[in-house]
Amino acid sequence: MGRMLKAGSLMAVVFSVVTVLVGLTQTAAADKLKVVTSSADLAYFTKQVGGELVDVDPIASGNRDLHFVEVLPSYMLKLRKADLYFTVGLELDTWSQPLVDGSHNPNLKVVDCSKGISPLEVPTFKVDASHGDLHRFGNPHYWLEPDNIPAICHTIQATLASADPANAAAYQSQLDTYLKAFKEKLAAWHSAADRLNGMSFVCYHNSWPYFCHFFGCKIAGLIEEYPGVAPSPSHLASLISQIKSDSIRAVVYEPYFDHRIPDLLAAKTGCRAVTFPTSVGGLPGTNTYESLIDTLIARLSGAEGVRP
Ligand SMILES: [Zn+2]
The missing domain is CATH 3.40.50.1980 (Nitrogenase molybdenum iron protein domain)
Incomplete structure (x- = not known):
């Protein structure tokens, strides 16, 4: 009988300790x-x-x-x-x-x-x-x-x-x-900027003025004539002649855009179509902001034939 009581009170102690611990964890989560x-x-x-x-x-x-x-x-x-x-x-x-x-x-x-x-x-x-x-x-x-x-x-x-x-x-x-x-x-990025300085690329959407402002590269043209508006055939034709005449090496496009237009421009001109993620997690290997920027530098340098 005494032993049973002891076991019972031990259970009660264990139970109350567990309750307090669970309570503490919940409070910590609720306090966040x-x-x-x-x-x-x-x-x-x-x-x-x-x-x-x-x-x-x-x-x-x-x-x-x-x-x-x-x-x-x-x-x-x-x-x-x-x-x-x-x-x-x-x-x-x-x-x-x-x-x-x-x-x-x-x-x-x-x-x-x-x-x-x-x-x-x-x-x-x-x-x-x-x-x-x-x-x-x-x-x-x-x-x-x-x-x-x-x-x-x-x-x-x-x-x-x-x-x-x-x-x-x-x-x-x-x-x-x-x-x-x-x-x-x-x-480290400022020294990468020295290498990217002066490079020109065509992009799909106007996502890159700030990137270019930092790295000294240039947006030579946009696939979108106006933000959010699909390009006309005549606009694409003029981009193709511009990529050829200015020897532009890269057409960059955000991961959520249809790759067919960048691919078409690349096929017609010999430049490279490159996926350019705009946000953390936009492509595998870009789970931090630092790796996102590193990826953009490596991809642009790769397309331009410059060591990253
Ligand atoms: Zn925008």
Whole structure:
């Protein structure tokens, strides 16, 4: 009888210890800031700054065209449970607004990560439907310029710190650690920029002005005459003669575009058609921002016949 009681009380102790442990784990998970980002790149930077203190969940994976993301109830549900939502802004991810509205989450804080960036190609004329999907506030592909990453990370850090002041010091130190390593990478990319400087390539969409601004390369022409508008046969014919006359070596295209037009240009001219991912995870081997930029450098150098 006594032995049975002992066994029973031991079970009770084990049970209560397990309950407390499970409770602690649940509290830890519940205490984490829940962050949703529109892009995979912003998710990557949030993870660097937030570390183990945040749960990060991107809406669009890195191989998706961020101009066109379907407004799905499952995305609204993600935002309903979130504390913060980081967007790219500059009218790239305009689909974010219906997701935020549909989330019915009055506590959700939405932060546009383009603040702190100096946009390129801000139109000096009134934009209308005849310009296709042109962005009124400038080109929105600013994360492809490595020099813009510290500003993006500072915006993320300030937002995390104000949403979770108890961990402000940890966000600051995680930001400092990340940016210290990032600056070393920047130095390596600046020397790659010396080798890419002056190269010209044709691209599908106008995703690359920031990349070119950093690396000193040039967009010789665009397959899209206007953003989001399919090219006419006469436009393709003029691109073919330009690639030949200017000895352009590469036509780059984002992974979500039809490869047939770049392939056609390559077949007609002898240049190379190269997939050029725009986001973290856009191609295998690009699971970090650093490997994304390294991949772009290697692919462009390879097409141009220059050692990366
Ligand atoms: Zn665009």
